[in-house]
Amino acid sequence: xxxxxxxxxxxxxxxxxxxxxxxxxxxxxxxxxxxxxxxxxxxxxxxxxxxxxxxxxxxxxxxxxxxxxxxxxxxxxxxxxxxxxxxxxxxxxxxxxxxxxxxxxxxxxxxxxxxxxxxxxxxxxxxxxxxxxxxxxxxxxxxxxxxxxxxxxxxxxxxxxxxxxxxxxxxxxxxxxxxxxxxxxxxxxxxxxxxxxxxxxxxxxxxxxxxxxxxxxxxxxxxxxxxxxxxxxxxxxxxxxxxxxxxxxxxxxxxxxxxxxxxxxxxxxxxxxxxxxxxxxxxxxxxxxxxxxxxxxxxxxxxxxxxxxxxxxxxxxxxxxxxxxxxxx
Amino acid sequence: xxxxxxxxxxxxxxxxxxxxxxxxxxxxxxxxxxxxxxxxxxxxxxxxxxxxxxxxxxxxxxxxxxxxxxxxxxxxxxxxxxxxxxxxxxxxxxxxxxxxxxxxxxxxxxxxxxxxxxxxxxxxxxxxxxxxxxxxxxxxxxxxxxxxxxxxxxxxxxxxxxxxxxxxxxxxxxxxxxxxxxxxxxxxxxxxxxxxxxxxxxxxxxxxxxxxxxxxxxxxxxxxxxxxxxxxxxxxxxxxxxxxxxxxxxxxxxxxxxxxxxxxxxxxxxxxxxxxxxxxxxxxxxxxxxxxxxxxxxxxxxxxxxxxxxxxxxxxxxxxxxxxxxxxxxxxxxxxxxxxxxxxxxxxxxxxxxxxxxxxxxxxxxxxxxxxxxxxxxxxxxxxxxxxxxxxxxxxxxxxxxxxxxxxxxxxxxxxxxxx
Numbered sequence: 001x002x003x004x005x006x007x008x009x010x011x012x013x014x015x016x017x018x019x020x021x022x023x024x025x026x027x028x029x030x031x032x033x034x035x036x037x038x039x040x041x042x043x044x045x046x047x048x049x050x051x052x053x054x055x056x057x058x059x060x061x062x063x064x065x066x067x068x069x070x071x072x073x074x075x076x077x078x079x080x081x082x083x084x085x086x087x088x089x090x091x092x093x094x095x096x097x098x099x100x101x102x103x104x105x106x107x108x109x110x111x112x113x114x115x116x117x118x119x120x121x122x123x124x125x126x127x128x129x130x131x132x133x134x135x136x137x138x139x140x141x142x143x144x145x146x147x148x149x150x151x152x153x154x155x156x157x158x159x160x161x162x163x164x165x166x167x168x169x170x171x172x173x174x175x176x177x178x179x180x181x182x183x184x185x186x187x188x189x190x191x192x193x194x195x196x197x198x199x200x201x202x203x204x205x206x207x208x209x210x211x212x213x214x215x216x217x218x219x220x221x222x223x224x225x226x227x228x229x230x231x232x233x234x235x236x237x238x239x240x241x242x243x244x245x246x247x248x249x250x251x252x253x254x255x256x257x258x259x260x261x262x263x264x265x266x267x268x269x270x271x272x273x274x275x276x277x278x279x280x281x282x283x284x285x286x287x288x289x290x291x292x293x294x295x296x297x298x299x300x301x302x303x304x305x306x307x308x309x310x311x312x313x314x315x316x317x318x319x320x321x322x323x324x325x326x327x328x329x
Numbered sequence: 330x331x332x333x334x335x336x337x338x339x340x341x342x343x344x345x346x347x348x349x350x351x352x353x354x355x356x357x358x359x360x361x362x363x364x365x366x367x368x369x370x371x372x373x374x375x376x377x378x379x380x381x382x383x384x385x386x387x388x389x390x391x392x393x394x395x396x397x398x399x400x401x402x403x404x405x406x407x408x409x410x411x412x413x414x415x416x417x418x419x420x421x422x423x424x425x426x427x428x429x430x431x432x433x434x435x436x437x438x439x440x441x442x443x444x445x446x447x448x449x450x451x452x453x454x455x456x457x458x459x460x461x462x463x464x465x466x467x468x469x470x471x472x473x474x475x476x477x478x479x480x481x482x483x484x485x486x487x488x489x490x491x492x493x494x495x496x497x498x499x500x501x502x503x504x505x506x507x508x509x510x511x512x513x514x515x516x517x518x519x520x521x522x523x524x525x526x527x528x529x530x531x532x533x534x535x536x537x538x539x540x541x542x543x544x545x546x547x548x549x550x551x552x553x554x555x556x557x558x559x560x561x562x563x564x565x566x567x568x569x570x571x572x573x574x575x576x577x578x579x580x581x582x583x584x585x586x587x588x589x590x591x592x593x594x595x596x597x598x599x600x601x602x603x604x605x606x607x608x609x610x611x612x613x614x615x616x617x618x619x620x621x622x623x624x625x626x627x628x629x630x631x632x633x634x635x636x637x638x639x640x641x642x643x644x645x646x647x648x649x650x651x652x653x654x655x656x657x658x659x660x661x662x663x664x665x666x667x668x669x670x671x672x673x674x675x676x677x678x679x680x681x682x683x684x685x686x687x688x689x690x691x692x693x694x695x696x697x698x699x700x701x702x703x704x705x706x707x708x709x710x711x712x713x714x715x716x717x718x719x720x721x722x723x724x725x726x727x728x729x730x731x732x733x734x735x736x737x738x739x740x741x742x743x744x745x746x747x748x749x
């Protein structure tokens with residue numbers, strides 16, 4: 001069973017089904033569902049970026065929301081200047097990535113709590129900064145844009161068109177992220193996480209690996225910021241709040257550490273659970289969110305992504321009494 | 330990718346397919362408008378019930394005031410329902426259902442909530458608290474012709490362009506409106522007065538300062554200096570030195586920043602400048618500003634208000650306030666039932682406005698509701714101060730802006746009393 005699920009063909013079929021679903025759902029779904037799907041994609045891409053640092057390298061980063069905000073504000077700037085959309089997108093990634101690189105260069109030498117503290121400072125510094133440059137950021141009330149409407153030939157509503165663009169970017173970044181962590185570099189990151197001495201004995205420079213991982217992480221966050229502005233059409237300094245970073249970390253662990261697919265589950269959790277909590281009791285969303293988080297972590301400590309593996313372990317245990325049959329299959 | 334991640338992909342695909350199944354089976358086409366003839370009822374209203382939604386912060390730093398706004402409106406609605414409902418302008422009697430949605434003061438969640446309300450067939454979004462979250466939902470209201478009304482924010486942006494945003498209107502007096510009232514009060518004194526302004530450099534600060542300037546136009550009152558600081562600045566010592574040097578008669582705080590106000594008051598005293606002081610309503614509280622800023626050093630402290638403060642000793646024996654407190658205790662969630670704040674009062678008043686609009690609403694449609702709301706003028710608002718009137722007929726301001734009352738702080742009673 002396990003081997004069957006793991007076979008390459010099944011995976012590609014599943015991927016194809018997913019892509020087809022992404023293609024069809026926006027046409028049928030109501031704007032509310034499309035909007036939530038867009039927010040899931042935004043969260044998933046930022047969690048995937050965060051995974052490079054916090055999942056693969058095992059270094060806690062509490063600043064991801066600041067980079068999402070930088071990406072979103074960069075997009076606001078591009079929209080204000082009337083740039084072409086593709087340029088705005090590149091600018092969002094570049095702005096966030098550049099700042100990520102500049103932060104990483106000195107701080108990647110820090111380990112453990114030191115690095116976590118520096119990353120914690122990012123959202124704390126970013127919010128007053130955004131309040132300060134009011135002419136461009138709109139201050140505490142934020143900036144709204146009226147941007148990227150569905151072209152007439154597409155015969156789509158705005159929410160459908162925007163979701164397609166967001167899904168396209170998300171798929172591209174997930175493929176990028178998958179290749180990134182599966183290649184030489186992903187192995188290097190995990191080696192650095194497991195034992196930096198062994199890593200350096202194998203010619204992997206831990207410092208360089210961390211700088212690259214953090215920069216990649218902020219580029220992904222920048223893309224997520226672009227997608228965020230596209231979906232919400234509004235950004236406030238609150239977007240960068242430290243609390244959002246904490247929720248992203250929580251969703252990362254729930255989805256599955258050091259897992260590309262887990263990041264997508266994390267995105268679903270990040271968006272869907274507050275909605276579910278709100279349906280149960282709108283005045284207790286945080287409490288219910290916390291309870292669900294604890295229950296999920298208790299049942300599947302390795303994240304949602306580990307559910308099939310756990311299930312197949314259980315199934316194998318149930319089958320164990322008849323060893324002869326096992327031999328036949 | 331390890332084995333567990335590989336195995337997870339089919340799980341993901343299954344989720345996606347399930348979602349597809351859940352979304353229904355008819356494709357949407359752009360411009361596909363389900364609204365039929367004018368007499369056809371809008372979603373969210375039947376012959377016996379009307380369903381309302383409110384997106385407001387129920388978690389996070391603004392959870393307390395957001396919950397108060399919801400509980401205040403809920404109290405008024407429960408009272409109406411217990412009395413059998415409201416007889417609408419079309420002759421039918423309906424009960425009202427209100428559902429709260431938590432946005433945590435997050436613009437993205439507020440947008441999601443309003444779309445959820447539309448999807449769940451609510452008739453309108455009403456009474457939510459906050460500026461950024463409500464500004465973010467304005468375009469959604471426009472696109473869906475969905476009423477998004479009587480919002481608890483003083484931001485001019487929610488009400489000042491109703492030609493472009495016909496489905497949104499605020500409730501609280503706009504920042505410009507409240508300081509204009511103070512400006513008019515100063516002008517009415519009929520003598521030369523100099524004013525020095527300390528303004529935070531953002532939309533709100535500009536609105537407070539502009540309102541004052543509008544109010545004093547053509548009078549003997551003059552603004553002698555205006556110093557700005559960046560929102561979020563920790564101190565304003567240099568600005569205060571410049572302002573104190575003017576020896577102006579009135580020190581006008583065009584900021585709601587609670588770390589700056591007491592500090593600037595103390596700095597003025599330190600510099601030997603003891604003018605009359607104006608505080609905007611969002612920051613006029615005794616415990617917030619006057620006590621920490623040693624307000625008793627100043628000859629007078631002014632602010633503006635439009636409703637009775639349920640916690641003020643002035644209104645301890647007021648029948649209306651007592652009735653409100655009893656109802657709030659009965660209907661509000663137990664955690665806050667004993668301690669209504671201003672936001673609960675505003676929510677309660679919003680209920681009275683809705684009742685009046687429903688009574689004037691000739692057809693069960695969203696457009697008819699907006700028309701009815703905009704026809705209201707001079708209706709009686711519970712817990713309003715004497716002299717305050719409601720006027721929703723304007724298209725560039727919020728309904729409560731028409732009259733706000735200028736008040737002076739009374740140090741003996743420890744509360745504000747009306748002066749203008």
